[in-house]
Each structure stands twice: as structure tokens, then as C-alpha cells.
Amino acid sequence: xxxxxxxxxxxxxxxxxxxxxxxxxxxxxxxxxxxxxxxxxxxxxxxxxxxxxxxxxxxxxxxxxxxxxxxxxxxxxxxxxxxxxxxxxxxxxxxxxxxxxxxxxxxxxxxxxxxxxxxxxxxxxxxxxxxxxxxxxxxxxxxxxxxxxxxxxxxxxxxxxxxxxxxxxxxxxxxxxxxxxxxxxxxxxxxxxxxxxxxxxxxxxxxxxxxxxxxxxxxxxxxxx
Amino acid sequence: xxxxxxxxxxxxxxxxxxxxxxxxxxxxxxxxxxxxxxxxxxxxxxxxxxxxxxxxxxxxxxxxxxxxxxxxxxxxxxxxxxxxxxxxxxxxxxxxxxxxxxxxxxxxxxxxxxxxxxxxxxxxxxxxxxxxxxxxxxxxxxxxxxxxxxxxxxxxxxxxxxxxxxxxxxxxxxxxxxxxxxxxxxxxxxxxxxxxxxxxxxxxxxxxxxxxxxxxxxxxxxxxxxxxxxxxxxxxxxxxxxxxxxxxxxxxxxxxxxxxxxxxxxxxxxxxxxxxxxxxxxxxxxxxxxxx
Numbered sequence: 324x325x326x327x328x329x330x331x332x333x334x335x336x337x338x339x340x341x342x343x344x345x346x347x348x349x350x351x352x353x354x355x356x357x358x359x360x361x362x363x364x365x366x367x368x369x370x371x372x373x374x375x376x377x378x379x380x381x382x383x384x385x386x387x388x389x390x391x392x393x394x395x396x397x398x399x400x401x402x403x404x405x406x407x408x409x410x411x412x413x414x415x416x417x418x419x420x421x422x423x424x425x426x427x428x429x430x431x432x433x434x435x436x437x438x439x440x441x442x443x444x445x446x447x448x449x450x451x452x453x454x455x456x457x458x459x460x461x462x463x464x465x466x467x468x469x470x471x472x473x474x475x476x477x478x479x480x481x482x483x484x485x486x487x488x489x490x491x492x493x494x495x496x497x498x499x500x501x502x503x504x505x506x507x508x509x510x511x512x513x514x515x516x517x518x519x520x521x522x523x524x525x526x527x528x529x530x531x532x533x534x535x536x537x538x539x540x541x542x543x544x545x546x547x548x
Numbered sequence: 549x550x551x552x553x554x555x556x557x558x559x560x561x562x563x564x565x566x567x568x569x570x571x572x573x574x575x576x577x578x579x580x581x582x583x584x585x586x587x588x589x590x591x592x593x594x595x596x597x598x599x600x601x602x603x604x605x606x607x608x609x610x611x612x613x614x615x616x617x618x619x620x621x622x623x624x625x626x627x628x629x630x631x632x633x634x635x636x637x638x639x640x641x642x643x644x645x646x647x648x649x650x651x652x653x654x655x656x657x658x659x660x661x662x663x664x665x666x667x668x669x670x671x672x673x674x675x676x677x678x679x680x681x682x683x684x685x686x687x688x689x690x691x692x693x694x695x696x697x698x699x700x701x702x703x704x705x706x707x708x709x710x711x712x713x714x715x716x717x718x719x720x721x722x723x724x725x726x727x728x729x730x731x732x733x734x735x736x737x738x739x740x741x742x743x744x745x746x747x748x749x750x751x752x753x754x755x756x757x758x759x760x761x762x763x764x765x766x767x768x769x770x771x772x773x774x775x776x777x778x779x780x781x782x783x784x785x786x787x788x789x790x791x792x793x794x795x796x797x798x799x800x801x802x803x804x805x806x807x808x809x810x811x812x813x814x815x816x817x818x819x820x821x822x823x824x825x826x827x828x829x830x831x832x833x834x835x836x837x838x839x840x
């Protein structure tokens with residue numbers, strides 16, 4: 324939605340809906356919502372807002388999903404039509420998406436928990452995902468080798484520490500005579516690594532607070548215009 | 549530790565929302581102060597962050613070579629509670645990337661995980677082109693919905709890696725939420741010879757980014773939230789960066805003083821918790837309907 328010069332009713336109305344919704348959701352985090360009672364069987368306004376607003380978000384996600392699927396179809400049908408490089412893969416993708424939707428909706432019930440959808444997940448998706456995860460082992464080896472070749476102090480420290488942590492977890496270093504390696508690994512994980520992770524987490528938390536506050540105050544409006 | 553300090557900690561652990569509210573209130577105070585100051589005078593200068601400084605040049609180089617730019621706002625999603633704020637930070641950078649791609653004439657492909665993220669990314673990319681005065685050049689098919697994956701970021705990263713490998717990509721910009729699976733995208737970019745500007749808040753992804761990209765071009769932790777200030781010079785983003793810096797300095801001082809006191813003079817630390825910080829405790833307990 325693009326803002327028109329002067330007073331734009333659509334922009335103002337959308338902004339108002341967003342701010343009011345944000346304030347309600349924000350408030351429900353800080354107050355204890357009164358659930359249904361004999362006097363008020365529907366519960367307090369905050370309680371109902373806590374139920375209905377997430378449901379509304381799910382509904383919006385459904386509509387956005389249709390947009391996304393439309394984009395997927397348009398991109399890949401266009402590739403097939405123009406016979407771009409690797410266009411047969413686009414046919415495989417579109418066919419896979421179509422088969423998954425139909426099987427998930429028809430075979431053994433409907434929805435993500437139907438027999439058809441579960442079987443596709445267990446017997447098609449899982450083996451493919453495991454194949455890609457196994458590739459990561461080779462990628463890690465390649466990345467470690469490149470880090471060694473970089474010949475900088477930081478990369479040397481990174482590689483040595485990674486090597487100690489990997490070796491410290493190996494079963495052979497768990498026996499009493501060799502458990503010093505596991506002790507070094509534990510020290511690295513519990514002190515320097517944890518300190519760095521907490522430092523990053525604290526900084527990131529401040530960034531998250533700042534971004535959220537700007538959005539809640541309506542100062543960031545780039546997603547509206 | 550005396551009972552008053554114990555009571556303080558019990559209250560803090562049991563009422564985390566009040567602590568969050570207090571932190572937010574303090575942040576807002578500094579933020580509004582710096583926003584007001586920014587209207588009359590210049591705020592603290594921003595320190596050098598090479599990844600942001602190199603984005604414009606890297607996009608220009610991709611345009612000169614006639615190759616493409618891939619942008620990813622991470623494998624998080626705005627609607628499913630999957631690190632939405634990191635995803636928003638990535639999209640803020642995405643808008644600047646779209647603007648510079650439009651100005652230089654480089655082809656930009658944006659990939660997203662999650663339907664709502666896709667819809668917002670489409671809006672953000674078109675806005676970037678519009679800001680450059682080249683909305684007519686924007687091709688909606690170059691912003692792509694790849695997956696609707698909730699707990700597993702691998703399918704999205706496989707889709708993004710496919711774009712980097714097969715669509716003649718010179719530059720891979722990936723800033724947002726990434727976990728260890730990021731390696732798949734990073735290594736693919738290395739093998740296809742693409743330059744990379746990347747960033748994440750996750751400790752599981754940052755070391756992998758440092759090994760697959762030039763360490764000078766990696767945004768670490770909170771640096772990913774500074775995109776609006778560095779790339780678009782928005783006053784609100786610069787003011788919030790200043791407010792974050794103040795809070796960070798306060799936190800660092802508190803940690804150093806706390807560690808020093810805990811080791812050297814614990815009774816002073818007890819005094820701080822039981823006398824100073826616990827001062828508003830009776831009022832808060834009364835407000836919560838608990839015994840004082």
C-alpha cells in the first residue's frame with residue numbers, strides 16, 4: 324500500500340488498525356486476563372482479544388499462503404513456458420506440490436495429519452532431508468579446511484578450539500586416562516564460549532527491544548507505505 | 549543474603565513482565581530523548597561497520613559484471629513466531645538493497661520462508677525500487693515464496709542455495725535469523741564464487757558465516773538491527789541505536805561492578821539489592837495484590 328500525497332484515508336485507517344491491535348496485544352502481555360466466570364461466561368475483553376487476535380493472524384496467514392502459492396506457480400510456469408535453464412526441475416516442483424496437496428486432502432482424511440500427508444512426510448520428505456543434512460558434514464570439513472588456509476590468528480584460534488571441542492566429545496576421550504580433553508572442552512563451553520554467547524544475546528535483546536518499540540510507537544511505518 | 553534481598557529476587561523471577569516493562573520504559577525514555585535531540589543537533593557518530601559500507605560497492609560490482617544479487621531475510625517468519633524481529637531487521641536491509649539494485653541496474657532476487665514474510669518482502673522490494681524512481685523495473689517474480697516451513701529451515705535454505713548456484717549470482721546478502729543449516733547456503737555461495745554479506749544473531753550460525761564469508765563482511769548479533777541507521781540514515785533508527793548504546797554501557801558497567809563487588813565486597817552488593825533496588829518493592833507487591 325503506497326501513501327498518496329495529502330490525507331490518505333486508506334493509509335490512516337490501516338495505521339489506526341495496526342496501532343490499536345498492537346496496543347491490545349501489548350497490554351494482554353502485561354495484564355492478567357480474567358477468564359470465563361459464571362457472571363461473565365465469555366471472559367474479559369482482554370481474554371477474548373487473546374483468543375481472537377491470534378486466530379485472525381492465522382486467517383491472514385492462510386490468505387498470504389494463497390499469494391505465496393500463486394507466486395510459486397507463476398515463477399515456475401514461466402520458466403517452463405520460456406524453457407529456461409533447468410526448466411524440467413520446475414515441472415518436478417509443480418507436480419510434487421500438486422501431488423502433495425491432492426494426496427494430503429484426499430488419502431486417509433484431510434490436512435497435515437492425514438495418512439497421505441504423513442506418508443509423504445515420512446517416506447519422501449524425511450529421506451530427502453536426511454540426504455541434505457548429511458551433506459553438511461562434507462561442507463563443515465570444507466569450511467574447516469578453508470579456515471586453516473586463511474592463515475589469520477582468528478581463524479587459527481577458531482579451528483583449534485573447534486578441534487578441541489570435537490575431540491572432547493569423542494568417546495575415546497571419555498575414559499579416565501584421557502578425560503583431560505573432555506575437561507578442557509567443558510571449560511571452553513562453560514566459560515569463554517558461554518560468555519561470548521551471552522554477550523551476543525544481550526546485544527541482540529537490546530536490538531529486539533528497540534525494533535519492537537519503534538513498531539509499537541508507530542515510528543517505523545515502512546511496511547505500510 | 550537477607551530476607552529483603554531474597555524477597556526482591558523472588559518478585560523479579562515471579563513477575564518477569566514488570567521487569568520487561570521497566571526495561572522497555574527506560575529504553576523509550578532514552579529513545580525519545582535522542583529522537584528529540586536529533587531534530588536540533590547531530591547525534592553520536594556511527595562507528596564503522598564494513599558490511600554496510602561495502603553493500604553499495606558490491607551491488608555496483610554485480611551490476612557491472614551483468615550478474616545478479618540474491619537477498620535473504622533469513623529462515624524466520626513474521627507470522628509463525630519464528631524470530632520475527634530478526635526477519636524485520638533483514639527486511640529493513642532488504643529495502644536499501646532493493647533501492648541500490650534499482651539504481652545500479654543489478655538484477656535482484658529475494659527469497660523468503662513463510663507466506664507473510666513473502667508478502668511483506670514483495671512490498672519492501674517494490675518500495676525500494678519506487679524510492680529509486682524505477683518502480684517500472686521491479687519484477688514481482690523476482691521476490692519469491694520458497695517454503696512455509698515452521699520448525700525446519702533446511703528446505704528454505706536449499707531453495708535459496710539453488711538461486712545462488714543456478715541464477716548467475718555475484719552477491720549473496722543474507723541477514724536475519726539463521727541457524728546451523730545456514731552452512732548449506734554459505735558453502736554453495738563459496739563454490740559458485742559469489743561474494744557474501746551476511747549476518748545473524750544466532751551463535752550457531754555466526755561461526756559458520758565467519759568461515760564461509762569474508763569475516764569483515766559478517767554482521768554479528770545486534771549489528772543486524774542497525775541497517776536502517778547505516779543504510780537509510782533514518783533519524784528514528786539512529787536515535788534508537790544511541791539509546792541501545794546507552795543501555796549497553798549501563799549493562800556493561802552493571803556486570804563489571806557486580807562481578808567486582810561479588811568477589812571483593814559482597815556486603816555492598818547485598819546493600820544494593822536489599823536497600824536500593826528493593827525500595828519500590830512494597831508498592832509493587834501491593835499493586836500485584838501480594839503481601840508486603
